Amino acid sequence: MNLLFYISAIVAVVSTFLVITRTSAVHALLYLIVSLLAVALIFFALGAPFVAALEVIIYAGAIMVLFVFVIMMLNLGGTAATQETQWLRPGIWIGPSIMCLILAVELIYMFTLERERLSSAAEVTPKQVGIALFGPYVVGVELASMLLLSGLIGSYHLGRPHKH
Amino acid sequence: MERLLIANVPMEHGLILAAILFALGLAGVLARRNIVFMLMSVEIMLNAVGLAFVIAGARWGQVDGQVMFIFILTMAAAEVSVGLALVLQLYHTFKTLDVDAASTMKG
Numbered sequence: 001m002n003l004l005f006y007i008s009a010i011v012a013v014v015s016t017f018l019v020i021t022r023t024s025a026v027h028a029l030l031y032l033i034v035s036l037l038a039v040a041l042i043f044f045a046l047g048a049p050f051v052a053a054l055e056v057i058i059y060a061g062a063i064m065v066l067f068v069f070v071i072m073m074l075n076l077g078g079t080a081a082t083q084e085t086q087w088l089r090p091g092i093w094i095g096p097s098i099m100c101l102i103l104a105v106e107l108i109y110m111f112t113l114e115r116e117r118l119s120s121a122a123e124v125t126p127k128q129v130g131i132a133l134f135g136p137y138v139v140g141v142e143l144a145s146m147l148l149l150s151g152l153i154g155s156y157h158l159g160r161p162h163k164h
Numbered sequence: 165m166e167r168l169l170i171a172n173v174p175m176e177h178g179l180i181l182a183a184i185l186f187a188l189g190l191a192g193v194l195a196r197r198n199i200v201f202m203l204m205s206v207e208i209m210l211n212a213v214g215l216a217f218v219i220a221g222a223r224w225g226q227v228d229g230q231v232m233f234i235f236i237l238t239m240a241a242a243e244v245s246v247g248l249a250l251v252l253q254l255y256h257t258f259k260t261l262d263v264d265a266a267s268t269m270k271g
Contacts, residue, residue, distance in 0.1 A: 005173045009181045016185055016208055020192035025200050032204055039185075039215055046178070046222040051230045058237055059211065063244050070248045071200065074255055124227050132227040133234065140231070144238040151242030158249035 004045050004106050011099050012038035018095070025071045029064060030096040034103075036060040041103050044110065050126035178219035185212035199254060199263045203247045210240045 015035040022028040036059045043052035133141055185208060192205030214233040221229015251261070258265040 002172045005177075009177075012181065013184055013188070016188045019208065020188055020196065020201070020205060025198070028201060028204060032207070035185075035208070036211065039211060042178075042181075042215065043218055046218060048218050048222060048230055051218055051233050054234065054237060055211075058241065059207075063207065063241060066244055066248055067200070067204070070251055073252065074261070124221065124225065124230060128227045129230050129234075132231050137231050140235055144235055147242050148238060151245050155245040155249040158246065158253055 004110060005042060007102065007106060008038045008041045008045065011035075011102055012042070015096075015099055026068075027092055029067055029071070030092070031099075032067075033060050033064055034096050034099045036064075037100065037103055041106060044107075047123035049123070050129050175219060175223045179216060182212045182216035182219065185209075185215065197263055198261050199251050200261060202263065203244065203251065206247070207240060207244065210236055210243075 012035050015031045015038065018031040019028045019035060022031065036055060040052045040055040040060070043049075043055060189205045189208030189212060192208065193202050196202055196205065214236045217229045217232040217236065219229070221227065221232075254263075254266055255261060
């Protein structure tokens with residue numbers, strides 16, 4: 001369990017360093033997803049499974065899809081096809097794939113060999129998080145909904161085409 | 165007394181990891197001039213802060229850290245949607261993703 005944390009931490013730091021040093025946005029995005037998955041595994045090892053799932057679904061899923069959309073939208077045109085083949089040539093996948101493999105092995109190890117230690121009393125369950133969210137933090141949830149609405153309206157307003 | 169998390173990791177190590185990730189994100193914001201990379205670095209920083217919250221919550225076995233992480237997640241989602249709309253506007257106006265192109269204000 002201890003070693004799992006440190007391996008995930010090393011993967012997170014290395015992939016984050018590779019994110020900020022890449023020149024191509026798509027390559028950086030691949031490493032950023034690896035970094036987020038590593039952090040999700042750390043959450044899982046720390047006994048926060050709900051937050052680990054949210055990290056994968058919302059950060060590595062929804063937010064990264066937004067990035068991919070925008071990067072693809074900015075590269076429309078005749079050269080797009082050649083550019084995409086250049087981005088996604090086989091060598092690019094090796095780095096992120098190796099790191100993902102390390103994380104996958106860790107996850108399988110956690111589920112098979114450390115199962116009894118995972119179900120320890122110190123784990124904070126999703127139920128407790130939900131009770132806290134709609135108990136003492138209900139005002140925060142309402143404010144978060146307003147923030148999301150303002151984000152929606154703001155991005156709609158900014159994304160409209162210019163009136164000339 | 166050394167304070168341990170569930171995974172028998174000292175809390176300091178977790179917080180050091182969060183600090184390293186935050187510093188990498190900050191370095192990305194400062195060093196890169198491509199606005200997409202700057203947004204990614206901001207995401208890294210937000211994620212590092214969320215990691216610090218969850219580690220602190222796990223140390224005391226409280227839910228508050230995870231609740232704060234969910235709020236940070238919400239904020240990151242709103243921020244990235246507005247930020248990417250700004251990226252599209254920048255690109256349509258200046259035909260480049262370099263933030264230094266947008267260094268002057270109107271008026």
